[in-house]
Amino acid sequence: MRILIGVTPDDQTRDAVALGAALYRTFGGEILLSHIYAASFDYPGMAHVDVEWTKYLEEDAELILSDARKTIEEEQNVPVTEEIVYGHRSSGVGLSKVAVQKDVDIIVIGTASGGAQGRFQVGSTADQLLHGGQRPVAMAPEGYRDMCPGELDRLVVAWQSSRECRSALAVTADYAQAGNLPVTLLSLVVKHRPYGRRKSKVSQEALDTYVAEKTADLQAMLSEMPDDISREAEVIVGENVHNAVQRRSWSDGELLVLTSSRTALLRRVFLGDATYKLVRTSPVPSVVLPRGT
Known part of the structure; x- marks a missing residue:
């Protein structure tokens, strides 16, 4: 590299x-x-x-x-x-x-x-x-x-259901094999609430069901990675992106892998709104990949 x-x-x-x-x-x-x-x-x-x-x-x-x-x-x-x-x-x-x-x-x-x-x-x-x-x-x-612990010990991929994220996961798999690193596929679930309300109208039961389904989807995506890569899926729920990021237990040796917006030119970096928020709130280093890498 x-x-x-x-x-x-x-x-x-x-x-x-x-x-x-x-x-x-x-x-x-x-x-x-x-x-x-x-x-x-x-x-x-x-x-x-x-x-x-x-x-x-x-x-x-x-x-x-x-x-x-x-x-x-x-x-x-x-x-x-x-x-x-x-x-x-x-x-x-x-x-x-x-x-x-x-x-x-x-x-x-x-x-x-x-x-x-x-x-x-x-x-x-x-x-x-x-x-x-x-x-x-x-x-x-x-x-x-x-x-900094000296070297990286895990790659964390922030997942969104997009072609760009699928490409990023493939790139991350290459990184993981090169560095012999485990991979976490992370999805942040934000509990949207109607304007003027203090709490979301979504019931805890419905939220638990959604998280279980989301976790299963992430595990299915991870199953496509090479067998020699240790991997796990993680879904974190929060009131907003900052709150969800804070709820996760981060390790100093982790690197957060982010994708460019689908509106970016091919092979160019361009931050979307969610990615920008993650860059600013992440307590560990992050890397943003160009679209289509």
């Missing part, structure tokens, strides 16, 4: 580095580091100023990458194959271009600043990657550097 870690001059880079190292230890492969500096606009005149400014930005980027390399090699004991300095006006677009040019398998980023501990805050870089990127995007929540 060729792993591209997006590097920035802040503490969130250490979270991304921890996740990139965990992916490397689990699946093997190569680690690439990249920093995207803000390229200047093509205004006429003052060319010598632009050249000097660009040189400064490139030198600064090299220092940022050097610090990140030291972190991953000394703290994580993981080798770095390549460092890439790239200029673009949009950091997310630039990182996506580097990923395509270097033919990487996954992009890893840290949260935007200001996020809550154990959660991922979507900033401009993540937003750009999650709305048009061409490679899977893995996101490390705030503080992951302190909770």
Whole structure:
């Protein structure tokens, strides 16, 4: 697995580095580091100023990458194959271009600043990657550097009844075999309630029946996976997505696998509403797969 870690001059880079190292230890492969500096606009005149400014930005980027390399090699004991300095006006677009040019398998980023501990805050870089990127995007929540167990121990697939989820399950099976990981197929059931009411009108008996049927459906989907993969189905009920996620017992070594919206362009990442909520509420790292992978 060729792993591209997006590097920035802040503490969130250490979270991304921890996740990139965990992916490397689990699946093997190569680690690439990249920093995207803000390229200047093509205004006429003052060319010598632009050249000097660009040189400064490139030198600064090299220092940022050097610090990140030291972190991953000394703290994580993981080798770095390549460092890439790239200029673009949009950091997310630039990182996506580097990923395509270097033919990487996954992009890893840290949260935007200001996020809550154990959660991922979507900033401009993540937003750009999650709305048009061409490679899977893995996101490390705030503080992951302190909770990361070293390598992954389970893949959790958030299930929706769609063709995109079926494709994601097939990709997850490949990941599971490569890393010798168990798989959980997870479905979140939200108890919708009529406007103005405090409680759902659905009876507990009807809800229990639905959960049993949903569990059976998930187990049927899991039966199509290769026999050498340990797998289980799990259905969690909550008042909303955040509440349902909180009700589950998460392990620090889990990776949540999410799918792009069915409205996304083929081979592109695009978040739907439910996936966006899961990215923001998940207490473990998540990865969003491009549509049709």
